[in-house]
Amino acid sequence: MSTEIEFVSEPSFEPDELGHFGPYGGTYVSETLIHAHEELKEAYYRWRKDDEFMARLDADLAHYVGRPSPVYHASRLTEVAGGARVLLKREDLNHTGAHKINNTVGQALLADYMGKSRIIAETGAGQHGVASATVAARLGKECVVYMGEVDIQRQAINVFRMKLLGAEVRAVSSGSKTLKDALNEAMRDWVTNVDDTFYIIGTVAGAHPYPVMVRDFNAVVGREARRQMLDEYDALPDALVACVGGGSNALGLFHPFLGDRDVKMYGVEAAGHGLHTGEHAASLCAGRPGVLHGCRTYLMDDDAGQIQHTHSVSAGLDYPGVGPEHAWLKDTGRAQYVGITDDEAMQAFHQLTRLEGILPALESSHAVAYAMKLAAEMRPDQTVLVNLSGRGDKDVQTVAELEGISL
């Protein structure tokens, strides 16, 4: 039986036909790409109601990705935090090591149904690039991944993984040479090769229908977690915590719980060197609404409207915008957004590694750090569920460098 993509949320959390979540979202793209978005929207809304498509997706998620991922009770972490019970949704155990594969499996299947022979993707930390190269290899499609020069330097292992998988990694040297510039370059490729190319966006940003589609493909995380909580703990969690760069793992977890009014939600942004320093990537905590990469959303720009360079120890959070649905969840108060600094994330990285034998991605370490703070303020009979969105193998080199250790 197919688990249809279901919507537990209230209607106000669904966008209008043009993809607007309140004042956010929309389709801010050049005229050449309008048709491509229309075509994608039509295909997505058609196939997600198709039993065969959904059965193939479910089978891929089960047998290729390795779902369902467990909910793990981090008992020693809980003890150290000294408050609420801390549970981890183990997306780090997925094939390729992060939640990103949930989305790429779905979009690649859609590309196949749409008859597109070529896949392009942008990547920051490299996780989405690897996940895209992986599904492209499996379906025998050509794959080009755009990646900023700065990110290529700090994520050498993932670059090599993509190449092993047969993808071409194109270095992007414009602008800040990070994720936002990789996105620009992928858009330029798409506008040029729009007939045969499917652009797999890795997060809940971009123009409609990407924010909805990427959310839906990742919502398997929240649907599973909700069921696991009811089956294994006989209660919903009191709070959900997930890191937010573009925000796909967070929305994937949050969305199926939106209608559960007692479940609090916390999105954790990268506060870098501290929100007061300006060197961070916390667009919801410290940015303002604007238009970037196809949608209206919170972003970090200067007084002239130029997009600013961001900073985070984790490449996957180093992005000056955020998915438009997060902007709407912030304004409506349904979710709260907080910042965790580089140092706090590093501390959580070590704590989880030493206490539980789980090496988290630096992105996910932000969520762990905030969950520990939050748990400390809660009662022992309460529960915090953290989306452990990725594993930290890719970050070992970065951590060693930061701590002055040569490998």
Place this chain on the structure above:
Amino acid sequence: MSNRIDRRFSSLADQQRAALIPFITAGDPEPGWTVAIMHSLVKAGADVLELGVPFSDPAADGPVIQAASERAIAQGVSLCTVLGIVREFREQDPDTPVVLMGYLNPIERYGHADFARDASSAGVDGILMVDCPPEEMVHLRGELDDHGIYPICLVAPTTTPERMSSIASQARGYIYYVSFKGITGANRLEQANLEKPVSELRAHCDLPLAVGFGIKGPESAAAVAGLADGVVIGSALIEQLAGSATGQQACDRASDFLAPIREAMDNSRL
């Protein structure tokens, strides 16, 4: 309200000439040179000027305009600077239409109402925001209408006929037809591919039709002038200006580049 763009296209139509529309990035190579370059372009035969508002993330532009934007931003050029440039240009040229071209976020930050008021008083006639299709322009559109500024709309090879007529009903001034699927400055223009969409577009739309993307010099400009009401040239011109040692040299290069194009276009219509 009459707009300089309408007046210019109407007089060109009377003369059976196609409009020559150069695009330069405001503030590139040097912010202090832009006004003088604009005057040189007009002297060399430009009918409408498109002035690029530099943006940090120009996702629809090729390397030439990206680099021009980065140079301008590095010298502190903002939307506010650009409006100052137009205001200064207007002191000596009350007639040549000026269209600002760019991306939406600088206008978002400036504020729709403030922008429309200041742009109008500076002498801006139209705006073309690459990342803002008509369906997302509703609010800004109201402010522009109040101040007589035209939203210039794009039509692309991928635009469906139904959409063409919807765009045509909302567009003002002229329609900008993007000649191929790709980014600015790419080398993909094929004149033969233009004939069908241009005639299709004419069936949907009474506005003048300008064609841009990939037009590099006299030959391609003349060919396009045979089909369309206007020819836009951007990247090839910006490449000429880059590396100029003085403002005077930049002005000379601008007019040396444009004059033969003007001549070729006018000859093609004889």
